[in-house]
Amino acid sequence: xxxxxxxxxxxxxFLLIVVSMITFAIFFLIPRLAGQNxxxxxxxxxxxxxxxxAVLAVERQLGLADPLYLQYGRFLRGILFGAHYRSGxxxxxxxxxxxxxxxxxxxxxxxxxxxxxxxxxxxAIGASILWLIGGVSIGVLSALRKGTLFDRFSMGIALAxxxxxxxxxxxxxLELFSYKWPLFPNVQYVPxxxxxxEWARNLVLPWIVLAFLYAALYARLTRAGMLETMSxxxxxTARAKGLPERKVIVKHGLRAxxxxxxxxxxxxxxxxxxxxxxxxxxxxxHGLGLFTxxxxxxxxxxxxLGVTMLAAFFIVIANLVVDIFYAVVDPRxxx
Amino acid sequence: MRRRRTFGLAAAGAAAALMLAACSxxxxxxxxGNGSGSGSGSSAAYNAGVTSVVNPSTHKGGTLTxxxxxxxxxxxxxxxxxxxxxxxxxxxxxxxxxxxNCPGTCGKTLVPALATAPGVASNNGLTWTYHIKSGVxxxxxxxxxxxxxxxxxxxxxxxxxxxxxxxxxANLLGGNAAKYPGPYKDKAKDKMGLTAIDTPDAxxxxxxxxxxxxxxxxxxxxxxSAPVPPAKDTGASYQTHIVSTGPYxxxxxxxxxxxxxxxxxxxxxxxxxxxxxxPSKIVVNLNMNPNDVDNRLLAGDAQVDFAGTGVQxxxxxxxxxxxxxxxxxxxxxxxxxxxxxxxxQVAPFTNLACRQAVEYxxxxxxxxxxxxxxxxxxxxxxxxxxxxxxxxxxxDLYEATTxxxxxxxxxxxxxxACGKPNGFSTGLAYRSDRPTETQGAQALQQSLSAxxxxxxxxxxxxxxxxxxxxxxPKYMSSHGIGLAMGGWGADWPDGYGFLSQLVSGPSxxxxxxxxxxxxxxxxxxxxxxKAAGITDEAQRNAIWGQIDHQVMKDAVIVxxxxxxxxxYRPPTLSNVYFNQAYQLNNYAVEGVTG
Numbered sequence: 001x002x003x004x005x006x007x008x009x010x011x012x013x014f015l016l017i018v019v020s021m022i023t024f025a026i027f028f029l030i031p032r033l034a035g036q037n038x039x040x041x042x043x044x045x046x047x048x049x050x051x052x053x054a055v056l057a058v059e060r061q062l063g064l065a066d067p068l069y070l071q072y073g074r075f076l077r078g079i080l081f082g083a084h085y086r087s088g089x090x091x092x093x094x095x096x097x098x099x100x101x102x103x104x105x106x107x108x109x110x111x112x113x114x115x116x117x118x119x120x121x122x123x124a125i126g127a128s129i130l131w132l133i134g135g136v137s138i139g140v141l142s143a144l145r146k147g148t149l150f151d152r153f154s155m156g157i158a159l160a161x162x163x164x165x166x167x168x169x170x171x172x173x174l175e176l177f178s179y180k181w182p183l184f185p186n187v188q189y190v191p192x193x194x195x196x197x198e199w200a201r202n203l204v205l206p207w208i209v210l211a212f213l214y215a216a217l218y219a220r221l222t223r224a225g226m227l228e229t230m231s232x233x234x235x236x237t238a239r240a241k242g243l244p245e246r247k248v249i250v251k252h253g254l255r256a257x258x259x260x261x262x263x264x265x266x267x268x269x270x271x272x273x274x275x276x277x278x279x280x281x282x283x284x285x286h287g288l289g290l291f292t293x294x295x296x297x298x299x300x301x302x303x304x305l306g307v308t309m310l311a312a313f314f315i316v317i318a319n320l321v322v323d324i325f326y327a328v329v330d331p332r333x334x335x
Numbered sequence: 336m337r338r339r340r341t342f343g344l345a346a347a348g349a350a351a352a353l354m355l356a357a358c359s360x361x362x363x364x365x366x367x368g369n370g371s372g373s374g375s376g377s378s379a380a381y382n383a384g385v386t387s388v389v390n391p392s393t394h395k396g397g398t399l400t401x402x403x404x405x406x407x408x409x410x411x412x413x414x415x416x417x418x419x420x421x422x423x424x425x426x427x428x429x430x431x432x433x434x435x436n437c438p439g440t441c442g443k444t445l446v447p448a449l450a451t452a453p454g455v456a457s458n459n460g461l462t463w464t465y466h467i468k469s470g471v472x473x474x475x476x477x478x479x480x481x482x483x484x485x486x487x488x489x490x491x492x493x494x495x496x497x498x499x500x501x502x503x504x505a506n507l508l509g510g511n512a513a514k515y516p517g518p519y520k521d522k523a524k525d526k527m528g529l530t531a532i533d534t535p536d537a538x539x540x541x542x543x544x545x546x547x548x549x550x551x552x553x554x555x556x557x558x559x560s561a562p563v564p565p566a567k568d569t570g571a572s573y574q575t576h577i578v579s580t581g582p583y584x585x586x587x588x589x590x591x592x593x594x595x596x597x598x599x600x601x602x603x604x605x606x607x608x609x610x611x612x613x614p615s616k617i618v619v620n621l622n623m624n625p626n627d628v629d630n631r632l633l634a635g636d637a638q639v640d641f642a643g644t645g646v647q648x649x650x651x652x653x654x655x656x657x658x659x660x661x662x663x664x665x666x667x668x669x670x671x672x673x674x675x676x677x678x679x680q681v682a683p684f685t686n687l688a689c690r691q692a693v694e695y696x697x698x699x700x701x702x703x704x705x706x707x708x709x710x711x712x713x714x715x716x717x718x719x720x721x722x723x724x725x726x727x728x729x730x731d732l733y734e735a736t737t738x739x740x741x742x743x744x745x746x747x748x749x750x751x752a753c754g755k756p757n758g759f760s761t762g763l764a765y766r767s768d769r770p771t772e773t774q775g776a777q778a779l780q781q782s783l784s785a786x787x788x789x790x791x792x793x794x795x796x797x798x799x800x801x802x803x804x805x806x807x808p809k810y811m812s813s814h815g816i817g818l819a820m821g822g823w824g825a826d827w828p829d830g831y832g833f834l835s836q837l838v839s840g841p842s843x844x845x846x847x848x849x850x851x852x853x854x855x856x857x858x859x860x861x862x863x864x865k866a867a868g869i870t871d872e873a874q875r876n877a878i879w880g881q882i883d884h885q886v887m888k889d890a891v892i893v894x895x896x897x898x899x900x901x902x903y904r905p906p907t908l909s910n911v912y913f914n915q916a917y918q919l920n921n922y923a924v925e926g927v928t929g
Binding site: 036039040043044045046051052053054055057058060061086087088089090092104105106107112115171174175178179182185186188281282283284286290291294297298299 | 406620633634803807
């Protein structure tokens, strides 16, 4: 097991390096291949009416004229050892992992990015608990009551959940529960450390909206998995041996049906930790998703690069955790 | 030009928002107007804030909340070029000059802020002398000196560190300004090596120009002239540690998220009548969902939309359909103009008659509708300068306001004259992430096709529109793009502030060009030079009108609308009026009641 984890961690680092190279190439190499020169690149960060000296100054300041391998080397070195940036009279130190210096805000990327992580973490973890409990429970009940009114109704709701985009359900929920009937007025993120009750109150709507989308998917997946599992021979055997129905369902049925759920849950959670973009934009929550949108709108390449790396990190770590968790859920899996 | 940010994602929820608007129509006013919406006094009426102060009050206390769908390029007064930020910056910075506190055209009157009086020009117009008020304090209790003003201007020269603000000082100042690298690379011991500015004593600042420039008082209204203490300057990160001279100081600022300002105890109200210190706290929420901003305004959770560019479609429908909400809204001509350029260097537009054919062929009504109609879009324009800019003269060379659907017959005559009787093909650049501009491009394509001018649409992202595409003359000519959509707002409300970067020959640059019409008309250039040497305002204003006339004759710009914006003012917001100088409500005097 330990060897497996070490092997996977090494693979994770290798994977992240590959991701960084690809991302770097997309944003720094491809524009050059498409004919954009560094002067044009710098010109977009000089505000309006950029004079030639101003553009050249920005080009120098951001190191855009340097060869790409040097820029990439600087990027990697910053992640490992931190970096120093001249920002006027002072030299700003960006501690590792330093993902570079924002072209727009003229400040290091990492402190900006890391300050957004608690918001995304709060949103993703809260919503994932809701959708996991809700989705799996409904899926199991639907499978056990296949063809009943409950099954049809819950699967109909699930279909709606999968079909309705978050920006729609989010705006509807805000309109109804924040403005028309202000059960959750003035929704804004409050750190859990400053007021846990307010933290939860402000996140209830985003949690429900996000969980609604995922729970629907999980309910359908769980139902399908349970239906398949419950028709297996070993379930019939377990029943024949006189095991209580509850034990048959939970220990033998649900456990087997959960394996694909765990896989997809790991992926979903990893993706969300990289930023629940639409939910964060809809509710104006300043997490990594909103950070990503701003970075893209501003064409701020170091920020885009940084958030891509962080999202990739979350996904590979989530995958690693899922792989380890497999062994617990499915005894057939051994490393 | 100060920028007005449009948030790309505004469109993302537009469809849902419109549905919500439909859902919530039907007279349910309980969610709007802070309940009853009846507490704003007798002056609350539709458009009351355009010509009068709505809900005047000296009430102190309360929290004034601004919501902004975007974020500033920087709160640093020396590093920002956003209209809304220039307006807001007066809460924490004090430029040498400012504008009078009053609605209507009166609001464009120049008055001193940090200075004791407007500048005094030398006989040759090359030297301008200002005296600053004695005893003005920073938030830390230290005294503001003339050297701090000089230093504030100096730091704007280092474009590598502070790239966002305008370039006026570098372009206009004499002495060693052309080569001055800014104080961070200044070899002088006190970092005061810019010879174009003298500070003979602690309260006197003398600017030496390389050529006469009569708009100096206007120039010094921009926040780049607000003092910065050299010892406290941290360069790029000064935006997070600003030392205030205004009525408020930063209590906290989380970059791109939230800023909280509290009263500055060192500020002396009697010295600065153009700003006030009414709320006990000012909160600025940044990067908010645009529809949520509107909903929060209507619910009373926020009082001011920082951008000031008007509510979104969903809220607009709600406000216009509800008389109570409508009485708390204004629809001013903002001073911003939407238009499209005709690039005079791209064939066949090298021929004046071909350009004039486009002027006549454009269907102004469909273009106006594309930009939001008469309320959200604006009034059909016939001049480059909007009516709120000093020097505006009303004229209509191409009958845009009388033949609003265009004049195809006249357009065909012009095509005949330019040797293209059957029309021609060209490209049209526009910002594809701006819904109104996209609709405008499509409307223009349709209206020009009626006379045989076939347009190929080229959509580009806003962020690189000027730096890489429409603002790069070589790109335009090599891709055969002869037309480009655009918009403009004055840096200060006179003809120079509006026109100089748009149509003067020297403003043409290889990238980031804003004179996309590529107009280098000696008549226009000479008029700019002439105006720069005239100190009499009335004479100068007459010249701006002449320039506007000549530009329209040259047919390098087709005005679409004089922009308007439906701005909602919650009943609890006091001292509300539209300021023509800032092209926004006057934030620095607002308060909250109730």
